[in-house]
Amino acid sequence: MRIHRQIRPILAALRSHRAAVVLLMLEIALTMAVLGNLVFIVYGTIQRSHEPTGVAESEIGLIQSIGVIGQDNPGTVAGNLAAMRAAPGVADAAYGSLPLWWVDHNPLFLDASRQHPALHAYEFQGSQHLNSTLGLRVVQGHDFDDGELPDAMDVYMGKATAPIPALLTESLARRLYPDGSALGRILYDGTHGLRVIGIVDHLRGELTGSAGDDDSLVYEYHVSTQDVGGGFLVRSQPGRLPEALHAAAAALQKANPGHVQNKLYTMAELREGYFRSSLAAGRMLVAIIVILLVVTALGVSGLASFWVQQRRRQIGMRRALGATRGDIRHYFQAENFLIVTGGVLLGVLFAYALNLFLMQRFELPHLPAHYLLVGAVALWLLGQLAVLGPALRASNVPPVVATRSV
């Protein structure tokens, strides 16, 4: 190969431009540091926005319905739920909490004295059928049995006498009871005792990216004649969500003329709203990434074309002495590769330093090594792309230049 024989003269030539070369390497290193961290952040957000919550998202809708003070309202929760279930396309309905919709995040305690919280978890609570409406998968123990549910008023007032049956996620069960003995245990939240009757695979209250997202528990209570407003959940038959949600909302409004019904959401809309601002911030970061790459490419190619101009005579001489066009082009490409490699090596250090700084200030996770590898490859490609124009121009310098004075 002829390229490796060129390395020595390249290094010699670079030594005479030491300052410019060091600057270029620094620029590439900084670019790599910023690029690696930015891509890591953006990719993390995108990944997070696709993480499932564990409920049957494509079939769930929410109706927010609030009572008006002073208006006598004939509806009761049980009646409302029955009316909604009777609507066309509706598979099930319940009153209660939904992921990404202000789920309570409360401390849990292992004993009744409640001195030291064991950890914080998302508490989903709602009427009978909450579990079947959400579509959770019970993987151990058993689902709620309508007969053993506490009465809603007792739960609201904190007067439930027996521990309330509850389902835990696998993640929460493992963290509370690492020995796997969760079933049948009693634990406590701020007000109630809770008895673990089963384990569900996943249920995330929020999608923050932390492992604690999947630490959730669910309990149901029995609603009958109360009149409450809040979130009514609809589970549609597969593929019929929009129509089922509107039909259920109409049925609910008919049963409750005294309720202000202001909002309908599908789970997909909730998710979109939840991630809207982080994805928007992500788009800003992508814009910065693109501009960054453009600037670095411009810098590399600007400097390279300068060097080409500066060395026209030498190039002409080499050509006159028998170097082919390819030799000249390869010379500049190899030179660029060497500089970028130096920058990339330095960039690994910079990227980790920047990551450490960001981890401290913004609670970001560690930058995985493969991002650096991808960053290095991207910069090598970018460098070669940027130098291609100047290198081609150099290879077009005619040998006759050597004999002319500049």
Add this chain to the structure above:
Amino acid sequence: MYGYYLDLALRSLRRNKVLTALMVLTIALGIGTSMTTLTVMHVLSGDPIPQKSAQLFRVRMNVFPDDRFRAGDDVPDNLARRDAEALLHDTRGDRQVAMSAGSMAVTPVQGDPQWVQARYTGAGFFPMFDVPLRYGHAWGPDDDANRARVAVISSALNEQLFGGKDSVGQTLKVGDQGLRIVGVLGEWDMNPRFYDLSNGQFGDSEDVFMPLSTAEDMKLSASGNMWCWGNSNDMQAADAPCLWLQYWVQLDTPAKVSAYRQYLGNYIALQQQAGRFHHSGQADLRDVMQWLDFKGVVPSDVRLQMWLALGFLGICLLNTVGLLLAKFLRRSGELGVRRALGASRRAIFLQCLIEAGVVGLVGGVFGLALAGLGMLLVRHQPTDYAAFIHMDLRMLLGTFVLALTSSLLAGLLPAWRAMQVAPAAAIKSN
């Protein structure tokens, strides 16, 4: 002399248009990006009420019962009703107000009831926070005491319900009860909404303002943080063990501030003596800017973007340094001639710096345009602060200062290298 250098700089820049354009573009991109993020930071961390921010204080205290108190815990943000009422009763500040967010359904003359955000507060709220009124006036302290059925509504709600006409004296129907409208707000753009950050930090003001006492009387529901440590059927009752009221006090002089701190200490001591708890209790007084800082109002992704944009500006500058260096050294022949003809090193240095400065200024102009574009982008983002982002005169001047300083900084090393050119060698090698 400087005119001559400027002329030389312009000639030199014109001679290699592509390279000049590259440098200008690089600086413009760096400046545009960092000014966009700096402006967002500047707006978000700005003072929402500059004329009074040093006189308004958020009052917080930790008077938990012993079984809820843990030394080292944060002081809770809100007060229980009994403490808020005791402080209001003592009237030790120049003005004071206890308040909560709430929501209610209002029924228009025609159409369906609609859900609106409300603030249950006191007569002191309006003069304290310099709230402008378009029509009518705020309610008075007597109305607070008498639980008067009065309300002040936002201009948006006035527009919606009364077509923007003076609605003072009209009735606002809340369920089957009514509130007499005594005032309509003017434009009130309080962002960040420092007086209660728990219900959205940015955004429009509430639609209905009414006395806290009246809201309690009408059993309207409060919203926001409600933190209870015991069982209570009515969480808003006078003796309920619940924290839910924001308390602000206006203290006009530093002497009054220290007197008020003293007073809060005494209040806690009295509670302790009365046997309410045995721990030492905590009181906390913060003015508006301290409060905003404490609550971390600037979103973390905005701070992240700012740091990244500054890093990006650094990269752009390195880029410019490299290009300037190449450019100046390429001209060593010309510089050698100037040196040989008697120009001092200082003169060469200045000449090169002026060239860098011109690049910086032109880059600044383009950077400003790019920042304008960036701000347009930010304003179209779905964030709650998007609508408030704008550039003020300070940021405008800041753009040029940043552009000029950074380009001069970038020019330092190349200019220094250029002035080191040895005249004889430079001329000979040509």
